[in-house]
Amino acid sequence: KNEVEQSPQNLTAQEGEFITINCSYSVGISALHWLQQHPGGGIVSLFMLSSGKKKHGRLIATINIQEKHSSLHITASHPRDSAVYICAVSPNYNQGGKLIFGQGTELSVKP
Amino acid sequence: NAGVTQTPKFQVLKTGQSMTLQCAQDMNHEYMSWYRQDPGMGLRLIHYSVGAGITDQGEVPNGYNVSRSTTEDFPLRLLSAAPSQTSVYFCASSSPVGYTFGSGTRLTVV
Numbered sequence: 404k405n406e407v408e409q410s411p412q413n414l415t416a417q418e419g420e421f422i423t424i425n426c427s428y429s430v431g432i433s434a435l436h437w438l439q440q441h442p443g444g445g446i447v448s449l450f451m452l453s454s455g456k457k458k459h460g461r462l463i464a465t466i467n468i469q470e471k472h473s474s475l476h477i478t479a480s481h482p483r484d485s486a487v488y489i490c491a492v493s494p495n496y497n498q499g500g501k502l503i504f505g506q507g508t509e510l511s512v513k514p
Numbered sequence: 515n516a517g518v519t520q521t522p523k524f525q526v527l528k529t530g531q532s533m534t535l536q537c538a539q540d541m542n543h544e545y546m547s548w549y550r551q552d553p554g555m556g557l558r559l560i561h562y563s564v565g566a567g568i569t570d571q572g573e574v575p576n577g578y579n580v581s582r583s584t585t586e587d588f589p590l591r592l593l594s595a596a597p598s599q600t601s602v603y604f605c606a607s608s609s610p611v612g613y614t615f616g617s618g619t620r621l622t623v624v
Binding site: 438444446447500502505506 | 544545547556558559562564572604608611618
């Protein structure tokens with residue numbers, strides 16, 4: 404079983420829909436990261452969370468440390484949000500730049 | 515612009531050739547790391563460094579060497595390229611406030 408699991412693996416939405424991507428992890432962590440990768444593109448860090456909730460524009464990330472679960476929400480989705488969203492964790496047992504990744508969620512937003 | 519610079523962006527190698535992927539950051543981050551990304555496998559850690567002179571192996575280190583002589587630079591060396599090393603490689607630097615990734619190197623070994 405992977406240490407970081409994401410769901411769903413693929414998601415198709417209509418423009419304007421509210422989108423949720425989930426991430427569960429099984430290791431102790433110091434932080435959880437949400438990353439975005441456009442097709443053929445580089446990787447951009449969206450959020451780093453250790454507790455609670457963060458918001459940036461139409462993106463909201465939440466984390467529940469007790470349940471070892473995080474969600475990424477996109478409000479009023481737009482075709483430019485089409486990308487792969489990757490959840491990654493910084494494990495407690497390694498403080499030095501190591502990330503464990505989920506498999507990613509491929510999001511397609513149709514106009 | 516501040517960030518992580520990876521070179522080259524594309525490279526084709528013949529089996530058995532060696533090469534070095536360059537990675538440089540100008541944010542004075544202590545931590546740097548190399549990942550490979552393969553279809554169906556996601557991102558996997560190759561090697562990482564917690565500071566100049568200190569490196570350690572990640573999940574898939576075989577066939578790769580690294581060194582960290584300065585805070586800024588973290589090159590990844592392929593000693594004898596194999597087709598299984600065909601992949602997209604990403605370098606990242608990090609601090610307690612987050613990660614910055616390079617734009618990637620698409621490597622094909624024929």
